[in-house]
Amino acid sequence: MTFKFAGRMNNVKASTIREVLKLTERPEVISFGGGMPAAEFFPVDEMKKVTIKVLDEDGQKALQYGPTDGFLPLREKVVERLGRIGIKDITADNVLFTAGSQQGLDFCGKVFLDPGDAVVCEKPSYLGAINAFRAYECQFIDIPMDDDGMLMDELEQTLEANPRVKFIYVIPDFQNPTGKSWSSERRKQLVELANKYNKVVIEDNPYYELRYSGQPKPAIKSYDTQDRVVFLGTFSKTLAPGLRIGWICAGDEILSKYNLIKQGADLQVNSLTQRQINTYMEMYNLDVRIEELIEVYRKRREVMVEQMKKHFPDEVKINIADGGLFLWVEFPEHINTTELMPKVLEKNVAYIPGAPFYPNGGGENTARFSFSAMPEDKITEGIKRMGEALKELL
C-alpha cells in the first residue's frame, strides 16, 4: 500500500549526521561525526541536587502544563546573558523557549517560508538548518565567505536580484561547518543591508560562549535597530543537549508569530527541564562550567590540529576555528569524502562528509571533524588511522 504524502516530503531528506551517528554507535568507533559535547563533563551530580530541589520546592508546577513561552525566571536569565553580547533593550517577553535550536530553525521555516521563497545562507551552511528549511519547499542562495564572513557585494547583488528572499540565515561565531567567524564590521554591514532590502536575519548562535582564541564579537542582533534579527540560542553546548532547551530572541511582532507556531507545534517545552536549568544556574555557576569546558575543548582542538598536520598530506587545508566544536578540512579536489567514508569506517573512524552542507551542490572534497566528544588519546589514534586511509588512497 502506498499513501499520498504532502509534496514537501519529496524535499525532506534524512540528516547525514544522524545517519552517521547510527553507524558510529558501536563503542569501538572513534567518532568525529556529531557535534556532541563531552559527556564525561556533564553535570550529572549537580543535576541530581538540582532535581531534588525543584521537585521539593515546586514539584506540582514542574510536572504540570505551563505557559507557551516558558518559565519566567529562566527567560530572565537568558536576557541577562544576551546582554553580555550587546543585545540590549529586550525583556523576558522577547524570549521563547524551544526544543533545542533545531526547533527554532524549523519555526523559522514555518513562520516565513512559502513554497518557492528563497533563503540566503553561507556557503557551506549548517545541514540541520538546510534540512529544516527544505521541508518548507524553499530555494537556497548560498553566498561565498572569506575569513571575515559572507561576501557583502555578493549578498547585495543577491538581495537586489531576488525579491523572494525571505531571510538571511547565518552562524556568525565558529560557523557550523567551517568554524569561521564574522568580523564586527561585516556583522554591522549585514544589518545595514537587511535594513535596506527589508529582510529578516536569522542569527543562529549555539557556540559563541565556547571561544578558545581571538576576541569576542558583539552579536549581529546587537546592531539591530529595527527588530529584524532573530537570535537562536541553546543550552545544548554549554549544559547538555539531551535536555533539549534552546531559545528564540526576537522583537514583539516577529516573536508573536513564533509563539503561535509553538502552541500548535507542541504547546511548550518540558516544565521540569526549564526549572532544572533555572535552578542549576542559581545553585552553580554556569560561567565556571563553561570556562572548564573551554580548557578541555581548546586542548582537544590543539591535539586534533597537531595530529592532522602530522598525518594528513601537505595539500590538505585545515581551517582552525577560534571556538565551537569543529575543524573543517579541505582535501585535494580529487578526493571525494563521501566515497572515502566507508574506507575510514573500516578503520573504525567516522567524520561528516562536507557535501550535504552545500544546499546547491559542491564541497565533495571537504569534511567536518568534531573534536569535542573524544578524549585526546582517541583523537590522536583516530586522526592517525584517517591519515593511513588517505595514504592508501593517494
Add this chain to the structure above:
Amino acid sequence: MTFKFAGRMNNVKASTIREVLKLTERPEVISFGGGMPAAEFFPVDEMKKVTIKVLDEDGQKALQYGPTDGFLPLREKVVERLGRIGIKDITADNVLFTAGSQQGLDFCGKVFLDPGDAVVCEKPSYLGAINAFRAYECQFIDIPMDDDGMLMDELEQTLEANPRVKFIYVIPDFQNPTGKSWSSERRKQLVELANKYNKVVIEDNPYYELRYSGQPKPAIKSYDTQDRVVFLGTFSKTLAPGLRIGWICAGDEILSKYNLIKQGADLQVNSLTQRQINTYMEMYNLDVRIEELIEVYRKRREVMVEQMKKHFPDEVKINIADGGLFLWVEFPEHINTTELMPKVLEKNVAYIPGAPFYPNGGGENTARFSFSAMPEDKITEGIKRMGEALKELL
C-alpha cells in the same frame, strides 16, 4: 516595520484554551478550562527517586543526544501497553516519541497536508488539532456524530465526493470536547471505509486509560490490516503533562516519514525525560497509579454532574462522558457561551466556549468543562456560581 510572513500565518490562530489559561492564572479563579490533570496527585516523590536512579546509572547518556525515534526500553513498554487495546503485530520500531500528542498532531499536518487538501474530522473536534492542521492551509469537513461515533453514511458520501481528503482525524474514546466514545462496530466500519477509499486514519487517543464507566473498546488501529491507521498516545494524562512525552505508532512506510520530520523539527525528545518515565515504569506500577486517578476523577465527574443538574436550567443538556477529563454542555440556542464567558469570569469561574471546536462554525451555545483539576468543593462552588451567572442572564 512590518515583515512578510508565510501565507500559513494568516490561518494560525491563538488557541482559545491557552488564552483562557492565561486569564485563569490568578489563584482565586476556579478553572474548568484546560484539560489539566490533578497536580496534587503527580508522582513528585517518585520522580525524585527515579531521577536519582537514572542519573546514577545512566547519567551521561541521559544528558547526551540520543536516537531520533527514542529510548528503546521505553518504546518497548509502549508496545506492550498498546497490545492491551488490540494493537498487535508491531515492534518498538513502530513507535516514535514526540513532545506530547500535540507534536504528533502537528506532524500529521506536515507529513500529509498540501494547501487545499481536506481533513475529515468529528463535529466538533479537538481545537488543538484544528489549529495544528490549519497551519498547513487545509480545509475541514466536519461530520456529525451520534452516541456511537461519526455517522458512517455521511462519512462515505464525503469520501466519495472529496478526492482531496488526506486523512480522517478522530478521537474515539471520551472525545475532546464532547466526551463521546465510538462503538466497536463503528470503529471497524471506519477502517473498512478507509480501506475502500485509500485514506489514512489518525486515531488520537490520549484518554483511553481513564475510564470511569462502561466497557473498554479495542483501538481503531486494532482493526487495521493495511498499516493506514496512525495512533497517537501520550503520558500527559496518566503521568504528567509537563514532561511532554507522547508517541506515534504507525506502520513502517508512514512512520519513516514522521521520523524524517522529527529530525528536522527538533532531532528527538528529551533524553533524560524518556529515561525518567522508563525507570518510573520499572520502579512503580503505572497501572496502580491510573486506578487511583480513576477513583479521583470519577468522583469529580459525579460531583460536577450533580451540581450542574442542581444549578443549571432544565433546558441545558449535559453529556456525561464514560472517561477522560471533560463534560460537554449544550445550552439553549440563545445562549452564546463566548459572550457569557466574561460574566462568568467576573465570578472567578472559567470554562472553554465550544465554538472554537467547530472548524467551520457553529456550537455557539456549547461549552467544555474540565472536572479533573479542581477538588470537589471547588467544583461545587464553581458550578454554583456558573448557575448564578446563567440565572442572571435568563
